[in-house]
Amino acid sequence: MKNRTADFDSMTTEKTAEADELAELFREDNIEKFLARGEELARDKEEIERIIKESVNLEGLSPEEAAALLQIEEREMLELMLQTARQVKETIYGKRLVLFAPLYFDNICDNKCLYCAFRQGNDEVERRRLSQEEIKKEVEALIEKGHKRLLVLTGERENEDLTYLLEGIRTAYETGTEAGEIRRINVEVAPLTVEEFSQLDELGIGTYTCFQETYHRPTYDRLHPSGPKSDYDWRLSVMDRAIEGGIDDYGIGALFGLYDYRFEVISLLLHANYLQERYGVGPHTISVPRLNMAAGAPLDNPPAPVSDFQFKKLVAVLRLAVPYTGIILSTREEESLRDQLFRHGVSQISAGSRTSPGGYEEARQRDSKEEQFSLHDTRPIAEIIYELAEKNYLPSFCTACYRKGRTGEDFMDLARPGKIQQYCKPNAMMTFKEYLEDFAGDELQERGESCLEHHLDEMKENNSDLAGRIKERLNKIGRGERDIYL
Template sequence: SGIAYIEKAIDIIYSTKADKGEIRRINVNVAPLHVEEYRRLKSAGIGTYQLFQETYHLSTYKEMHPTGPKGNYNYRLSALSRAMEAGIDDVGMGVLFGLYDYKFEVLALLCHARQLEKEYGVGPHTVSVPRIEPAAGAPISINPPHAVSDEDFMKLVAILRLAIPYTGIILSTRESTELRNRLFHIGASQISTNSRTYPGGYTAADEESASKGQFSIGDKRTTCEVIKHISNDGFAPSFCTACYRVGRTGHEFMEFAKPGEIQRFCLPNSILSFKEYLLDYGDEELRRTGDTLIRSQTASIEDTKLRNATIKKLEEIEQGKRDLYF
């Protein structure tokens, strides 16, 4: 069955070890499931379960999905609630901007987030904000009915950051390099890099296959190139998975995140995970820039005991230890 295939894939990914590391957390974006299937997904050890409504506007949704498994608006809308009922306490939501008026979509998404928090005590761990981009076989992608300009896109990201300050706002590689760089200063906090959106994309990188992707790529930089730019801009790249390792999810995460106290853990953990990346995957240029940033950010940790503990863990990473966190 579909869920059995997903369970097997997750198990293979977690059990695969490379010379310099392994996958420590798998976020899953799959079609709506039944409660029992979500329980199996939870047991498989996933991080965040993501599902995008695409559009909250009912008549537009029905027009876009007149038949097939995706055609049930209410079943999709209630999927995150079923995931919560099954014990998945970190969920991600999103809208495909361009299908309907972005103002309506943002308000509907915020209402959905508030409903989850009211009913389950936990709001969305992440919010994704993809815009429609040209894609093969999708005529509507060439001329979206409610295209969102760059200016309005930046505005909606800022609004989401103000309205849900605790959530991670995710940008895909659909957006251009320049726009993604600007959005970091406005409210975006997570990005994908080096994406391939077509079947077999990470084994066959030819242009013909790329033209058949789910959407066109706006930012084609490698992960290392993106991190160099982030570092040069003064931001701290983070590969942290600590909250999932210590059970700081769901209600416990909200208790730290809503008042902003999560930063006590986020800064030292981002420093430690970034140091790992520099040693295992960074080139000489990135290591120089990254080490300068790490020294500056470590010095900014106000709690003396926590700062000294971070320095000690950095020394352990230099000596070969990995996967250290608070």
């Protein structure tokens, strides 16, 4: 994490050209051009219906088409788009939702982001950095709740090396209990150098994620007045360095509420297209958090509020525009809205989350003095799983693609035409079966087994041989075998 600016300034001519291309791509007038064209298209209702109808072909949307759908204000048209997003999502991934938990190693940060409780100088937050023993205890607590996938997060320090982060990830991977182990760790930390990304890649992480927060440069500059994060271009070019460093699964995102949501959606689409065209691999995930209250943050209200109507619309547009990517929804949202979006585009969710270091220890779970932001869906993971199973959605703890090498281009080759579902559904079923055997109470186990039977019956109709093989594997899990996957 050292010498970021020096590394950026010393890039080769080719890398400088990439940085210049990115800066040009996200010029304010360039984004506004797409939005203006979309506004023109949106005046033709038949054109809007055509765009939505053809999106089921899984070919995505052009920036102009996405901009047109972002103009929709009629509830009837939004409902049509939501139903289409649901169809696209289920064609790619099936009726499954991947579950994970965020794990904060620390809340110490040198940035002064105006919307974040971790900002430097905020006396309302108690600072804490977990020891390796504390990281182990946190991981044990998450394992005992049934988690298999973690997202590691930290604050950002100006002159800190990677030693602490790498050691913490090793500790998390090495931790196990009688209930199991963590099988894949994804990472969301500040932008790194190419060399640092290489070190991170050597640990066998899953997806590296970094949000631009806002692609609108004037707003970015105003909200990030100091600290390493104040460098817009260094953050914007992070995935280029990640890819050069060996990372082949990465996620992008924006913090909605900082600037016009339409501007951010088009920027996310342009960023995804840029990565796909330059490297042959688009983002594995796109995250869509909305700005929440944060203790001691000067920005106590969103500068560009996003209504629930607009939020549902932008999720649907992203699903249609980038059909292959996983869309991540956090516990920032109310449970009723989360339940709706589970069905209409979202494919990955955090569950039972805490946003403070040490937050999973029983004695600290109600302590909000170390949290990054407030949460709205505070349901325990078992409750979320029950409600998913009740609707015949498969809760998935699958990590198979990471461990079988179905990442990067290999993943995209399967996800784009919808072939990844041949792995997603069976692996979701097997990891769900594990959860039911190891963590579920009687009521949840009964509900979950009914959900599994429902999906087995569906599978029999399309592929009886596969259904037979999966049923056999489910029976093996019931007899005590673990970690079976395709």
